[in-house]
Amino acid sequence: MNTLALSVYILIWPVIVAGVLYTICRGFVREWLEARRKGQRLI
Amino acid sequence: MDGTETFQFSALVVVGLLVFFYGGSFWMSTRIGKKDENADGYMTGGNNIGFGMSAASMTATWIWAASMYASATSGYTYGISGPIHYGLWGALMILFIYPFGKRIRSVAPKAHTLAEVMYARHGRSSQLMLAGSNVVGSLISLMSNFIAGGVLISLLSPFNFVQGVFAVAAGTLLYAVWSGFRASVLTDFVQVLAMLGAVVVIVPVIFFASGFPAAFETGAHQLTAQQGDFFSSEAFMNQGAPYIAAVLAYAIGNQTIAQRLFAVKESLIKPTFITATIGYGAMVIGVGMLGVLALYLGYDPGSDLNNLIPGMAATYLPPALLALFFIMIIGALSSTADADLCALSSITMTDFYGQAAAGKEKANPRTMLLVGRITMVVATAAAVAFASMRLSILDLLVFVGALWGALVFPVLASFYWEKVTSKAFTSSVIAALVVFLPVRFGWIPTDGAFGIFVDVVSVIGIGVVLGLMTFGFFGIKAAKVVGVLAAVLAAPFAIGHLHEHATLCGSLVAYAVSTVVCWAMSVRSGKTFDFSVIAQRTGDFDDASAHAAAVSADDGDNGGDGGDDGKAGVPQQAVSTDERPASAASAK
Numbered sequence: 001m002n003t004l005a006l007s008v009y010i011l012i013w014p015v016i017v018a019g020v021l022y023t024i025c026r027g028f029v030r031e032w033l034e035a036r037r038k039g040q041r042l043i
Numbered sequence: 044m045d046g047t048e049t050f051q052f053s054a055l056v057v058v059g060l061l062v063f064f065y066g067g068s069f070w071m072s073t074r075i076g077k078k079d080e081n082a083d084g085y086m087t088g089g090n091n092i093g094f095g096m097s098a099a100s101m102t103a104t105w106i107w108a109a110s111m112y113a114s115a116t117s118g119y120t121y122g123i124s125g126p127i128h129y130g131l132w133g134a135l136m137i138l139f140i141y142p143f144g145k146r147i148r149s150v151a152p153k154a155h156t157l158a159e160v161m162y163a164r165h166g167r168s169s170q171l172m173l174a175g176s177n178v179v180g181s182l183i184s185l186m187s188n189f190i191a192g193g194v195l196i197s198l199l200s201p202f203n204f205v206q207g208v209f210a211v212a213a214g215t216l217l218y219a220v221w222s223g224f225r226a227s228v229l230t231d232f233v234q235v236l237a238m239l240g241a242v243v244v245i246v247p248v249i250f251f252a253s254g255f256p257a258a259f260e261t262g263a264h265q266l267t268a269q270q271g272d273f274f275s276s277e278a279f280m281n282q283g284a285p286y287i288a289a290v291l292a293y294a295i296g297n298q299t300i301a302q303r304l305f306a307v308k309e310s311l312i313k314p315t316f317i318t319a320t321i322g323y324g325a326m327v328i329g330v331g332m333l334g335v336l337a338l339y340l341g342y343d344p345g346s347d348l349n350n351l352i353p354g355m356a357a358t359y360l361p362p363a364l365l366a367l368f369f370i371m372i373i374g375a376l377s378s379t380a381d382a383d384l385c386a387l388s389s390i391t392m393t394d395f396y397g398q399a400a401a402g403k404e405k406a407n408p409r410t411m412l413l414v415g416r417i418t419m420v421v422a423t424a425a426a427v428a429f430a431s432m433r434l435s436i437l438d439l440l441v442f443v444g445a446l447w448g449a450l451v452f453p454v455l456a457s458f459y460w461e462k463v464t465s466k467a468f469t470s471s472v473i474a475a476l477v478v479f480l481p482v483r484f485g486w487i488p489t490d491g492a493f494g495i496f497v498d499v500v501s502v503i504g505i506g507v508v509l510g511l512m513t514f515g516f517f518g519i520k521a522a523k524v525v526g527v528l529a530a531v532l533a534a535p536f537a538i539g540h541l542h543e544h545a546t547l548c549g550s551l552v553a554y555a556v557s558t559v560v561c562w563a564m565s566v567r568s569g570k571t572f573d574f575s576v577i578a579q580r581t582g583d584f585d586d587a588s589a590h591a592a593a594v595s596a597d598d599g600d601n602g603g604d605g606g607d608d609g610k611a612g613v614p615q616q617a618v619s620t621d622e623r624p625a626s627a628a629s630a631k
């Protein structure tokens with residue numbers, strides 16, 4: 001692999017992690033707001 | 044480059060970081076604490092947890108300190124494909140168990156442990172096999188995480204290993220003991236934010252701080268041809284293949300995953316498992332890339348490869364980011380340790396007290412909670428004792444892994460195929476272990492006929508593993524085709540050579556023997572089983588109506604295969620297959 005491909009190969013993982021982090025946070029916030037609206041416990 | 048001498052925090056800073064982390068986790072657990080905790084909530088959070096927290100908890104639980112260390116070690120040892128061969132297969136453990144998880148949840152929507160479900164399906168011996176292997180596995184995992192904490196603290200602070208172990212154990216117990224699984228899941232969410240956030244920042248910072256991308260050219264000579272090959276056969280055979288074989292075994296044998304399977308809202312199982320798969324894979328592979336960078340840099344971690352990640356972090360990160368790294372590792376090991384404590388408490392509460400000592404209809408939820416909390420304290424003390432002795436955990440892990448491999452087919456078949464009997468379950472697991480032990484530990488020389496026998500059985504194991512994976516997603520016909528094709532295609536390459544890889548063959552023969560024996564003993568059994576019985580027998584302990592239903596079910600004429608004892612809760616006699624879910628018979 002050339003230098004550019006290797007750099008992308010190494011750095012793509014933190015980018016994917018950031019996407020997962022966003023997905024989890026978005027899901028949590030939605031569920032938290034819904035629980036608050038319904039007056040229920042989140043867990 | 045020598046990484047054996049690393050930056051250290053002062054005692055005050057490390058105490059501050061630990062108080063911040065464990066104090067914060069404890070404070071969060073007090074926010075959800077109830078004076079009168081519910082026994083079912085303590086074990087599964089009420090079977091109704093949403094996507095955000097479930098996905099975070101699944102991800103945090105599956106990532107433990109050892110997975111990051113091992114991924115980096117794989118990168119350092121096998122080169123650029125090394126982290127993939129560790130992280131990808133570990134991630135697929137979550138993905139491949141999801142279709143089975145949906146099936147398990149549909150037949151046992153309110154269960155607490157897989158062993159509890161096996162009790163409802165077969166009786167005591169299968170329950171004890173699964174519960175026993177879960178207990179040993181969770182204790183080993185707990186001990187490993189405490190060891191990782193002790194090593195990290197001793198490496199980055201003036202405190203010694205034993206002090207580090209005590210700090211991690213006390214901190215984890217502090218926030219987990221009162222609210223159990225609910226505290227574990229809530230703190231997992233915050234811990235996963237810290238862990239994932241740290242990877243997003245730390246990997247790129249180390250990448251550029253250590254001179255990449257230019258170092259790819261200046262350090263290329265540090266790699267062998269295999270290490271520089273993305274399709275390295277060495278990496279696949281020594282790292283990837285044993286993990287593929289273990290994919291289903293670790294997911295089936297791990298109560299921490301089963302517990303989250305029973306906790307998440309049933310409709311959210313799929314997105315939860317897929318998100319956790321991607322999150323685990325990306326994080327562990329990402330951290331593992333630090334091992335690849337270390338390889339290019341010619342970094343010397345000393346005699347212990349576990350120093351690789353802390354050493355790289357201490358060398359290239361400024362103090363503030365090193366503190367973030369410290370929190371990331373402490374978060375990873377604590378989230379798994381609290382999950383192990385919850386797993387152990389659920390098993391003692393449900394399988395040892397609820398279903399055995401007291402019996403489901405007589406189990407007192409308050410006593411269950413006491414049993415669960417005492418279990419956490421005792422398990423922590425035991426794990427600290429073992430960790431402080433620095434016992435070698437490798438042999439225990441290998442043995443438990445094989446036991447889980449031997450359990451995979453009997454457990455999964457028991458959820459789909461009504462002909463599987465208790466006797467077939469037990470016999471197949473024991474037979475698999477009897478063959479596994481001499482293969483894995485080389486008790487019989489494999490340079491003659493026995494080696495060929497091992498190769499042939501292992502080839503069947505390859506077919507079983509790939510067939511089971513296919514079955515989960517595509518059903519029995521596709522599974523049979525894939526299983527047979529895999530075995531036929533692998534045979535020319537495997538027979539005569541595969542026995543040289545004892546770890547891989549050990550797992551494969553465990554799968555193969557348990558499958559063949561279980562199938563052979565069940566196919567003509569003539570037994571039948573009403574799967575709807577499982578839901579009745581595995582309901583809530585704290586719910587009065589479910590409690591009454593369980594009593595009614597025990598008094599009634601529900602199905603079963605004639606388990607191995609006659610006590611309350613054990614299915615005895617099948618009455619009807621008419622109510623069986625359609626998919627129940629699909630795996631005949």
